[in-house]
Amino acid sequence: MAKQKKGQKVAHEPAVxxxxxxxxxxxxxxxxxxxxxxxxxxxxDTRATAGFSGTKEDGKLxxxxxxAEVSDWxxxxxxxxxxxxxxxxxxxxxxxDTSGKGGVIRHGAGLMDPQGLKITSxxxxxxxxxxxxxxxxxxxxxxxxxxxGIFDRSHYEDVLIARVRELVTPAVWxxxxxxxxxxxxxxxxxxxxxxxxxxxxxxEEQRLRLDARLDDPTKHWKYxxxxxxxxxxxxxxxxxxxxxxxxxxxxxxxxYVVPSDRKWYxxxxxxxxxxxxxxxxxxxxxxxxxxxxxxKKRLAAT
Amino acid sequence: MAKQKKGQKVAHEPAVxxxxxxxxxxxxxxxxxxxxxxxxxxxxDTRATAGFSGTKEDGKLxxxxxxAEVSDWxxxxxxxxxxxxxxxxxxxxxxxDTSGKGGVIRHGAGLMDPQGLKITSxxxxxxxxxxxxxxxxxxxxxxxxxxxGIFDRSHYEDVLIARVRELVTPAVWxxxxxxxxxxxxxxxxxxxxxxxxxxxxxxEEQRLRLDARLDDPTKHWKYxxxxxxxxxxxxxxxxxxxxxxxxxxxxxxxxYVVPSDRKWYxxxxxxxxxxxxxxxxxxxxxxxxxxxxxxKKRLAAT
Numbered sequence: 001m002a003k004q005k006k007g008q009k010v011a012h013e014p015a016v017x018x019x020x021x022x023x024x025x026x027x028x029x030x031x032x033x034x035x036x037x038x039x040x041x042x043x044x045d046t047r048a049t050a051g052f053s054g055t056k057e058d059g060k061l062x063x064x065x066x067x068a069e070v071s072d073w074x075x076x077x078x079x080x081x082x083x084x085x086x087x088x089x090x091x092x093x094x095x096x097d098t099s100g101k102g103g104v105i106r107h108g109a110g111l112m113d114p115q116g117l118k119i120t121s122x123x124x125x126x127x128x129x130x131x132x133x134x135x136x137x138x139x140x141x142x143x144x145x146x147x148x149g150i151f152d153r154s155h156y157e158d159v160l161i162a163r164v165r166e167l168v169t170p171a172v173w174x175x176x177x178x179x180x181x182x183x184x185x186x187x188x189x190x191x192x193x194x195x196x197x198x199x200x201x202x203x204e205e206q207r208l209r210l211d212a213r214l215d216d217p218t219k220h221w222k223y224x225x226x227x228x229x230x231x232x233x234x235x236x237x238x239x240x241x242x243x244x245x246x247x248x249x250x251x252x253x254x255x256y257v258v259p260s261d262r263k264w265y266x267x268x269x270x271x272x273x274x275x276x277x278x279x280x281x282x283x284x285x286x287x288x289x290x291x292x293x294x295x296k297k298r299l300a301a302t
Numbered sequence: 303m304a305k306q307k308k309g310q311k312v313a314h315e316p317a318v319x320x321x322x323x324x325x326x327x328x329x330x331x332x333x334x335x336x337x338x339x340x341x342x343x344x345x346x347d348t349r350a351t352a353g354f355s356g357t358k359e360d361g362k363l364x365x366x367x368x369x370a371e372v373s374d375w376x377x378x379x380x381x382x383x384x385x386x387x388x389x390x391x392x393x394x395x396x397x398x399d400t401s402g403k404g405g406v407i408r409h410g411a412g413l414m415d416p417q418g419l420k421i422t423s424x425x426x427x428x429x430x431x432x433x434x435x436x437x438x439x440x441x442x443x444x445x446x447x448x449x450x451g452i453f454d455r456s457h458y459e460d461v462l463i464a465r466v467r468e469l470v471t472p473a474v475w476x477x478x479x480x481x482x483x484x485x486x487x488x489x490x491x492x493x494x495x496x497x498x499x500x501x502x503x504x505x506e507e508q509r510l511r512l513d514a515r516l517d518d519p520t521k522h523w524k525y526x527x528x529x530x531x532x533x534x535x536x537x538x539x540x541x542x543x544x545x546x547x548x549x550x551x552x553x554x555x556x557x558y559v560v561p562s563d564r565k566w567y568x569x570x571x572x573x574x575x576x577x578x579x580x581x582x583x584x585x586x587x588x589x590x591x592x593x594x595x596x597x598k599k600r601l602a603a604t
Contacts (some may be wrong), residue, residue, distance in 0.1 A: 220590040288522040
């Protein structure tokens with residue numbers, strides 16, 4: 001499980017040579033965090049493997065090897081939440097169709113105890129949801145204390161598809177960036193650590209993946225003819241993503257761009273970012289609020 | 303992964319010698335299903351390993367080996383639910399403290415894709431919940447189409463602790479058995495397949511497990527002095543379980559008694575029951591509702 005930075009030239013990868021320890025201590029977040037200022041996703045390599053050197057097989061094994069550690073930290077956070085702690089994590093996954101939001105949940109979150117996860121997949125809002133503010137349904141899905149929430153798409157769709165497809169007027173969506181920042185600041189203040197990941201694939205990789213879905217009858221249910229319509233608006237979506245990431249990339253709720261043409265890297269990277277986040281929160285096993293010796297006696301008497 | 307019935311004498315285990323295939327085809331459910339009529343849990347061996355012969359290590363490996371198959375079937379059910387299907391599964395887990403409801407979810411459900419799970423842990427009802435009927439909060443947690451719901455405790459607590467602790471009058475709890483049967487019949491009619499498992503441990507095993515929690519500071523958060531108080535009412539709880547299982551053991555919503563003194567067997571058994579249930583539902587990959595060849599051409603043109 002070597003974690004040295006692979007020698008690919010990617011504009012936004014700082015020239016850090018991370019040792020395994022450094023990466024585990026926060027290094028990958030440093031490598032993938034979007035710097036403040038204008039965002040141009042075309043300068044980010046979708047096939048990069050920043051922070052990891054090794055083969056695909058190495059990467060799959062490295063992910064499996066994270067399982068014990070990440071689920072141990074997850075349980076500590078859960079225990080803290082059951083014992084008066086008021087912290088949680090919210091992983092926001094965004095990306096174009098086939099970028100692998102579901103794959104990250106299956107393979108990364110799947111390493112953890114499902115009891116400690118709160119996963120919400122946001123589809124087009126229902127008529128009832130539309131009659132409320134766009135953040136209404138998002139608020140319902142915020143993870144409770146001790147939980148790791150995962151959003152498969154999110155409130156960002158309200159400045160992505162809503163903007164590209166003109167589902168609302170520019171006067172409406174243009175106000176939403178500030179509304180999102182206010183909302184996220186409120187979450188952070190209430191104990192939620194936000195981890196926002198954009199799963200970055202190339203249009204060529206998307207074509208391959210959609211084609212593979214069409215070739216495999218067990219994957220037809222994942223395909224929708226509308227996927228090609230959206231695909232044809234790729235530049236518009238990129239423009240919307242640039243604005244969303246740039247305007248909502250705050251120090252307390254930063255964006256990460258995760259190169260995602262390589263599925264194994266994507267899964268490892270998001271899981272590593274989660275692990276680093278958990279370790280930074282450093283939840284401790286709650287101490288007993290009862291007299292252990294006395295309880296042992298009571299128990300022995302039964 | 304031998305699955306022959308172990309030669310333990312347990313009153314309610316029919317003398318079936320199940321081959322691996324027979325067990326996988328529904329055999330374990332046959333072995334563990336509670337027969338109609340009066341229920342006496344003292345006649346069920348808590349250390350039995352019905353349907354499995356092998357060591358603890360074999361059992362852990364057998365569980366791991368179920369992972370690929372159970373998650374494949376889970377995805378088929380999920381795909382069906384996304385494509386117009388109206389079926390789901392609801393696993394109800396009941397058992398005394400430390401019987402391993404959480405362990406089954408962690409180790410059994412943990413093999414599946416968390417996106418397809420809806421897990422609800424029921425604690426003591428809040429004042430707001432108490433002001434509604436006891437089934438109100440249960441209905442909120444019923445899994446949607448294509449999902450596998452898991453209840454860690456359930457509406458059965460309303461005829462268990464509510465009866466033992468006299469949280470309501472006998473006139474109230476005595477009516478609940480019929481209300482539960484009506485509710486469950488309604489669920490079944492609406493496409494929910496119910497799998498109700500009682501995780502059966504001995505009082506001796508519970509003492510060992512509570513003692514182990516007291517000895518391990520990383521487990522103190524799971525311990526509550528009230529656990530010993532509940533433990534002292536063991537015979538009352540058994541009486542309440544007998545009534546609940548007997549009166550709510552319907553052909554469409556049967557109870558299974560899962561011997562749970564051996565954690566590895568318990569996890570394997572519940573997961574196997576889920577797998578058998580999925581295979582019986584036999585969800586198929588949805589067929590394309592679009593023209594595949596046409597879509598391939600459209601995609602190639604982008």
